[in-house]
Amino acid sequence: MRVALFVTCLTDTLAPETGIATVRVLERLGHEVEFPAAQTCCGQLHLNTGYHEEARRLARRFVRIFGDAEVVVGPSASCVGTVRDAYPTLAAGDPAFARDVEAVAPRVLELSEFLVDRLRMDDVGATYPHRVTYHPTCHSLRVLRVGDAPRRLLRAVRGLELVELRNAAECCGFGGTFAVKNAETSTAILTDKIRGVLDTEAEVCTALDNSCLLHIGGALSRLRSGVRTAHLAEILAAEAS
Numbered sequence: 690m691r692v693a694l695f696v697t698c699l700t701d702t703l704a705p706e707t708g709i710a711t712v713r714v715l716e717r718l719g720h721e722v723e724f725p726a727a728q729t730c731c732g733q734l735h736l737n738t739g740y741h742e743e744a745r746r747l748a749r750r751f752v753r754i755f756g757d758a759e760v761v762v763g764p765s766a767s768c769v770g771t772v773r774d775a776y777p778t779l780a781a782g783d784p785a786f787a788r789d790v791e792a793v794a795p796r797v798l799e800l801s802e803f804l805v806d807r808l809r810m811d812d813v814g815a816t817y818p819h820r821v822t823y824h825p826t827c828h829s830l831r832v833l834r835v836g837d838a839p840r841r842l843l844r845a846v847r848g849l850e851l852v853e854l855r856n857a858a859e860c861c862g863f864g865g866t867f868a869v870k871n872a873e874t875s876t877a878i879l880t881d882k883i884r885g886v887l888d889t890e891a892e893v894c895t896a897l898d899n900s901c902l903l904h905i906g907g908a909l910s911r912l913r914s915g916v917r918t919a920h921l922a923e924i925l926a927a928e929a930s
Contacts (some may be wrong), residue, residue, distance in 0.1 A: 690720055690721075690756075690759055690760060691720070691721045691722075691723060691759050691760075692720050692721065692722050692723070692726075692758075692759070692760055692761075692762050692803075693722075693723050693724075693725055693758035693759075693760070693761045693762070694708065694711065694712060694715075694722055694724045694761075694762060694763070695731075695755065695761050695762065695763035695768065695769070695772075695797065696708045696711075696724065696763070696764070697731070697763055697764065697765045697768045697899075698729070698730045698731075699768075699899050699900055699903075700764055700765065701766070702719040702897055703903065704899040704902075704903075704920065705845055705890045705919040706920075706923060707764050707899055707922050707923060708752070708764065709926075710764075710920065710923040710925070710926035711762065711764045711800055711921040711922045711926075713926040714800070714813055714815075714922060714925045714926050715762065716926055717719065717813065717814060717926075718808070718810070718813060719930070722732045723758075725754050725755065725758075726806060727750075727754050728751070728754050728755070728820050728925070729747060729750060729751075729882050730747055731747060731748070731751055731771050731772055732744035732745075732747035732748055732751075732771065732775075732779075733741075733745075733767060733768055733771040733775075733860075733865065734865060735747065736771065736775055736779075736859065736867065736904070737866050737867075738864045738866050741779065741889050742895075744775075744779060744790055745779045745780075746791070748772075748776050748779045748780070749786065749909075751772065751776075751793075752786070752789045752790060752793050752823060754777075755793055755796075755797070756792070756793055757878070758793075758796065758856055758911065758930035759796070760796050760798060760803065760807070761793075761797040761798065762798055762799075762800055762895070762903065763797065763798075763800070764799075764800050764899075764920060764921075764922045765799065765897065765898060765900075766794060766799045766828040766829035766832070766833050766835065766896050766897040766898050767826065767827075767828040767832075767865075767898050769798065769799040769828075769833060770799075770828040770829075770833050771795055771804075771840060772793075772794055772797045773794045773795075773797060773832075773833070774777050774832050776790045777790055777791070777794065784828065792843060795811070796893045799829070799833055799835060800897070800921065800922055800925075801835055801838040801839045801842055801895060801897060801921060802833065802835055802838060804838070804925075805838035805842065806841060809840065811841045811842060811845040812845040813842065813846070813883070813925050814927040815845075815846045815849075815924060815925045815926065815927050815928065816830070816846065816848050816849065816926040816927060816928055817846050817847070817848055817849045817924050818847075818848030818849070819848070819849060819850070819853065819882065819892045819893050820850045820852060820891045820892045820893070821849055821850065821851055821890075821891055821892070821893045821894075821895055821924070822851075822852045822853070822854045822886060822888065822889040822891040822893070822894050822895070823839060823840060823843060823851065823853075823854060823894075823896065824854060824857065824861060824882070824886070824894055824896040824901065824902075824905065825839070825857055825858060825897075825898055826861070826898040826901045827860050827864075827898050828895075828898065829897045830858060830897070834880055835897070839895075839897060839921055840924060842921065843895070843924065845927070846924060846927075847929070849924070852883060852889040852890070852891050853889070854885050854889055854894075855885040855888055855889075856881070856885055857885075859878070859881065859882065860878055860880030861878065861879055861881065861904055862874070862877070862879035862900045862904065863875065863876040863879075863900055863903075863904035865900065868904065875904075879904060879905070880908075881910055882901050882905060883905065883908045883909065883912070883914075886905065887915060887916065892915075892917070892926075893916070893917055893918065893919050894906075894909070894916060894917075894918050894919075895918070895919050895920065895924055896920070896921065897920070897921055901921055902918040902919075902920060903918075904920055906918035
């Protein structure tokens, strides 16, 4: 099918390799990927900090840009969750806008949702010979409820050893602007998460959100732990050399 890539601003500016990996996975499976160049932020940061009118303007833009897409796929549970969970509230009181949101939102899917739930596919032909642990981000767990989809994809990757993370469902402490406004609390939560990651003796920690991976990866780097982070898309795009 023809897939519109919702790259998200964090991926576009700080982790472009994730966007490239997403395209590689989709094209390997035979799909045509288009990148609407006019896309901007979905408005999640604005919502998190109380700027609802600014977020509403961005939501209108998103709906206009992606409204004709057959399916929209994004490598971020938090951004996809914003579209599906928050846009209906932003559109309340405006019938035309609400109808547009109602039409678009169900077609916006996080990558693992698209692969497992829409395509009914676990094995995407990846090879990644590393010991990996998976951190289920808060939006993937509590907003999108992606369930076991990411783990099913990881278990099908050739050479990958998946190690369960202790207290996996606990937040990593990022929470967008929460990490800035409540730095001490954020760091305390992160410390627990890092202890769990190190206990797995994994080489790589993966997740569905680069925001959380930047937070976790920064701590792992400062500790000189040798453990690195990689978005799920990057693992799924990997092939045998």
